[in-house]
Amino acid sequence: MWTAFLTEQEMTQNVLQTNILESEAIYIFREVVAQFEKPVLLFSGGKDSITLVRLAQKAFFPSKIPFPLLHIDTGHNFPETIAFRDKLVEKLGLELIVRNVQDNIDAGKVTEETGKYASRNMLQTETLLDAIEEFGFDACIGGARRDEEKARAKERIFSVRDDFGQWDEKNQRPEVFDMLNGKINLGQNVRVFPISNWTELDVWSYIEKEQIEIPSIYFAHTRATFLRDGLIWSADDEVVYREEDEKIEERVIRFRTVGDMSCTAAVLSNAYDIASVVQEIRQSTISERGARIDDKRSEAAMEKRKQQGYF
Amino acid sequence: MDVLKIATAGSVDDGKSTLIGRILYDTQSLTDDKLEAIERNSKRKGFDYLDFSLATDGLVAEREQGITIDVAHIYFSTQNRSYIIADTPGHEEYTRNMVTGASTSQVAIILVDARKGVIEQTSRHFYINNLLRVKDIVFAVNKMDLVDYSEEKYLALFDEIQALVAKTTYKEQNITCIPVSALQGDNVVAKSSNMTWYSGKTLVEHLEQIQPQDVYEEAQTRFPIQTVIRPKTSEYHDFRGYAGKLYGGDIAVGDEVTILPSGTQSTVKEIFFYDQKFEKAGRGSSLTLTLTNDVNVSRGDMIVKTSEQPKVEKELSATICWMDKKPLRPNTKYSLQHGVNNVLAKIVDVETIEEANFSEEKTAVSQLQLNEIGEIQLKLSKPLFFDSYKKNKYNGGFILIDLQSNTTAGVGFIK
Numbered sequence: 001m002w003t004a005f006l007t008e009q010e011m012t013q014n015v016l017q018t019n020i021l022e023s024e025a026i027y028i029f030r031e032v033v034a035q036f037e038k039p040v041l042l043f044s045g046g047k048d049s050i051t052l053v054r055l056a057q058k059a060f061f062p063s064k065i066p067f068p069l070l071h072i073d074t075g076h077n078f079p080e081t082i083a084f085r086d087k088l089v090e091k092l093g094l095e096l097i098v099r100n101v102q103d104n105i106d107a108g109k110v111t112e113e114t115g116k117y118a119s120r121n122m123l124q125t126e127t128l129l130d131a132i133e134e135f136g137f138d139a140c141i142g143g144a145r146r147d148e149e150k151a152r153a154k155e156r157i158f159s160v161r162d163d164f165g166q167w168d169e170k171n172q173r174p175e176v177f178d179m180l181n182g183k184i185n186l187g188q189n190v191r192v193f194p195i196s197n198w199t200e201l202d203v204w205s206y207i208e209k210e211q212i213e214i215p216s217i218y219f220a221h222t223r224a225t226f227l228r229d230g231l232i233w234s235a236d237d238e239v240v241y242r243e244e245d246e247k248i249e250e251r252v253i254r255f256r257t258v259g260d261m262s263c264t265a266a267v268l269s270n271a272y273d274i275a276s277v278v279q280e281i282r283q284s285t286i287s288e289r290g291a292r293i294d295d296k297r298s299e300a301a302m303e304k305r306k307q308q309g310y311f
Numbered sequence: 312m313d314v315l316k317i318a319t320a321g322s323v324d325d326g327k328s329t330l331i332g333r334i335l336y337d338t339q340s341l342t343d344d345k346l347e348a349i350e351r352n353s354k355r356k357g358f359d360y361l362d363f364s365l366a367t368d369g370l371v372a373e374r375e376q377g378i379t380i381d382v383a384h385i386y387f388s389t390q391n392r393s394y395i396i397a398d399t400p401g402h403e404e405y406t407r408n409m410v411t412g413a414s415t416s417q418v419a420i421i422l423v424d425a426r427k428g429v430i431e432q433t434s435r436h437f438y439i440n441n442l443l444r445v446k447d448i449v450f451a452v453n454k455m456d457l458v459d460y461s462e463e464k465y466l467a468l469f470d471e472i473q474a475l476v477a478k479t480t481y482k483e484q485n486i487t488c489i490p491v492s493a494l495q496g497d498n499v500v501a502k503s504s505n506m507t508w509y510s511g512k513t514l515v516e517h518l519e520q521i522q523p524q525d526v527y528e529e530a531q532t533r534f535p536i537q538t539v540i541r542p543k544t545s546e547y548h549d550f551r552g553y554a555g556k557l558y559g560g561d562i563a564v565g566d567e568v569t570i571l572p573s574g575t576q577s578t579v580k581e582i583f584f585y586d587q588k589f590e591k592a593g594r595g596s597s598l599t600l601t602l603t604n605d606v607n608v609s610r611g612d613m614i615v616k617t618s619e620q621p622k623v624e625k626e627l628s629a630t631i632c633w634m635d636k637k638p639l640r641p642n643t644k645y646s647l648q649h650g651v652n653n654v655l656a657k658i659v660d661v662e663t664i665e666e667a668n669f670s671e672e673k674t675a676v677s678q679l680q681l682n683e684i685g686e687i688q689l690k691l692s693k694p695l696f697f698d699s700y701k702k703n704k705y706n707g708g709f710i711l712i713d714l715q716s717n718t719t720a721g722v723g724f725i726k
C-alpha cells in the first residue's frame with residue numbers, strides 16, 4: 001500500500017510498508033542538515049511545529065536533533081503554550097532560542113497596532129529577521145502546509161528569501177522530482193517546509209497515532225469568553241481587546257490553531273481527547289484559518305505578509 | 312489512507328481551475344468559509360454562477376489577470392483515499408512549471424476544450440507527460456455544455472485524441488478519455504444526465520480506482536546517502552547509520568551490497584525506521600541502514616545491490632528541458648544535482664531542439680532557450696552512477712544549477 005504514514009500495527013511487522021508523507025518529511029529534514037550550515041526550527045508551540053519536532057527526532061535517531069529551536073515570542077502567546085514549550089525542550093534536551101517582539105517595541109523599532117483588531121502578527125517578521133541576522137541562520141524550518149491557505153499552496157519546499165526575508169513568488173525555483181536545490185547566494189536564506197503536503201487532518205491523525213503530547217488548549221475546556229463578529233474570543237487575558245458591551249460568558253471551547261490570543265478565536269467543542277478532536281476535524285465545515293482574523297483582512301492578506309517576510 | 316498524486320494540464324481557459332474547484336465542491340471538500348468567499352467574489356465580479364477557479368488561483372497577479380501562473384497544490388480526500396493535485400499553468404512560457412507539477416505526479420489530467428479539439432498545446436502537454444513517463448493520462452474533454460453535449464462531436468474528438476496517442480513510443484501508460492462539463496458538473500463526480508450516451512466512469516470514479524503507486528516506478532534498488540548518522544553517545548558509541556530514501560526496489564537484512572563510487576562490498580546489518588528495526592523495506596521509505604563492516608561512506612555515495620549495478624561514467628547524453636531565462640550554451644559549466652549528489656558539469660554540445668509534438672523533427676541548434684527541449688552532451692568532474700531515465704526515474708533524472716544565480720536552470724533525462 002502507498003500510505004501517508006504507518007499504523008501502529010504496521011510498525012510492528014517485519015517488513016516496513018511505505019509511508020510517503022512521513023518519509024518525505026524525514027527526507028527533507030536530512031537534506032536541510034546536509035545542505036545548510038546553520039539551520040533552525042521555527043517553533044511556535046502549535047501542533048504543526050510540535051509535529052516537526054517528532055519528525056526531526058525520527059530523521060536523526062539515534063542522534064539528537066542537530067539544530068536549535070527558535071521561538072519568536074509575541075508576548076501574546078497562551079501561557080499554556082509557553083509552559084508546554086519549556087517542558088518539551090527540557091524533555092528532549094534541545095537548545096531553545098527565544099526572541100521577544102516586546103524588545104523591538106520597547107526599543108521603538110516597531111509600533112504596535114491599537115484598537116479592536118490590533119495584533120502583533122505583523123511585528124513578528126521584524127523580530128524573526130533580526131534573529132536570522134544575529135545568528136546567521138541559513139535555513140529556517142517551518143510547519144506551514146499548502147492546504148492552509150491559497151498563497152501557501154504555491155510555496156516551494158525550499159523557498160528562497162532575500163536579505164529582507166522577501167518571497168519573490170513569481171520567480172520561484174522549479175522543484176522537480178524530490179530533488180531539493182539549497183544553493184544560495186550571500187545574504188539569502190531558505191525557508192523549509194517539511195510538511196508542505198500534509199493536510200490538517202493528516203497532522204491530527206499523526207498526533208493521534210504517535211501519541212504526541214500537545215498543549216491543553218487544543219482540547220475542550222471551560223473558559224471565560226466573549227463574542228465578536230460571530231467568533232468566540234478568550235476573555236481571560238488583558239491582551240485581548242474587549243469593548244465594554246461585549247459580554248463575558250463561560251463556554252466550553254477549544255482552539256483549533258494556536259496563534260496569538262489576540263487573533264485566535266475558539267470553537268465550541270466537546271472534544272476532550274485526541275480521538276474526538278480527529279473526529280471533529282473530519283466533520284468540520286470551517287477551515288482551520290477561518291478562525292484566524294489576520295487572514296480575513298483582505299483576500300490578499302497572506303500573500304502580502306509573505307512578500308514582506310512573514311513566515 | 313493511500314495517496315494519489317495528480318497534475319493538471321491544458322491550455323489557458325480550458326477550465327483547469329474550474330474543474331478542480333468543481334471536484335472540491337462535488338466531493339464536499341470546500342469548507343463553508345471558503346465557499347462563502349467564492350460566492351462573495353463571484354458576485355462581486357458580476358457572475359451569475361460560482362467561479363470555482365477562485366478556489367485555486369492563489370496569487371494576486373493571477374486573480375487580476377484571471378490566469379494561473381504558478382503550480383498550486385490542492386488537497387482533498389474521499390472515503391477511499393487522499394488526493395494531491397498540482398494545478399499547473401497552461402501558458403507555453405510556463406512549461407517549466409508544468410514539468411515541475413508532472414514530475415511528482417502519477418496521474419495527469421489533460422484538458423481539451425470540446426470546441427477547439429486537439430491543439431498544439433494538447434500535443435505539447437501529452438509529449439511532456441510522456442517525456443516524464445507519467446503513468447496514467449486522462450483526457451478530460453471539457454465544456455461539453457457548449458457543444459450541446461453532442462455525442463458526435465465527442466466521437467470526432469475521441470478520434471483526434473487516439474491519433475495523438477498513436478504517436479508516442481511510451482506504451483506502458485494507461486490512457487482514458489472522459490467528456491465533462493467542469494462548470495455544470497457533468498461527469499465530474501456524478502454521472503451526467505445530459506450525456507446518457509456515455510457509459511464510462513466519471514472523472515472521480517476513474518481516479519478512485521487507479522492503484523496509487525510511487526511516481527518513481529519499480530526498478531533496481533538504489534539507496535543514495537543523504538547524511539551519515541554518528542551519535543557518539545555512550546549507548547550508541549560505534550553506531551554509523553547511513554540515512555537516505557530507498558528508490559526502485561527493496562532491501563533486506565543480509566543483502567550483499569556495493570557502495571559507489573568506491574566499489575566497496577558489504578552486507579546490510581540493520582534497517583531502521585526511527586527506533587524500530589525491520590527485516591525488509593520497500594521503495595519510498597526514508598531509512599537508516601547499518602552495514603556489517605566499517606566502510607568509508609559520505610553524502611552523495613550510493614548503496615546498491617551487488618547484483619544490480621548502475622552505469623558509472625563521466626560523460627552523459629541527455630534530453631533537457633530548459634527552465635532559465637539565460638539560454639543554455641555549449642562550453643558553459645553548471646552544478647549537476649543527481650538526487651543528493653552534486654558534481655560539476657560542462658556542457659560539451661547542445662545538439663538539437665525537439666518540437667515537443669511528436670513530429671520527430673529535430674533541428675540542429677547551438678543553444679536552448681527558456682522552455683525549449685533538446686538533446687545535449689555533458690562531461691562531468693567526477694563519475695556519476697546512473698541508469699537511463701526510462702529504466703529508473705530516480706537514477707536517470709538530474710537538474711542543472713546555475714553557478715552564479717544558484718537557480719535550478721534545467722531538468723535532464725539521461726538517455
Ligand SMILES: Nc1nc2c(ncn2[C@@H]2O[C@H](COP(=O)(O)OP(=O)(O)O)[C@@H](O)[C@H]2O)c(=O)[nH]1
Pocket residue numbers: 321322323324325326327328329330364377378379401453454455456457491492493494495
Ligand atoms: N461553459 C463552460 N465554461 C467553462 C467550463 N469550464 C470552464 N469554463 C469557463 O472557462 C473559463 C476559463 O476557466 P478556468 O478554469 O479559469 O481555466 P484555466 O485557465 O484552465 O484554469 C472561465 O470563464 C470558466 O467559467 C465548462 O465546462 N463549460
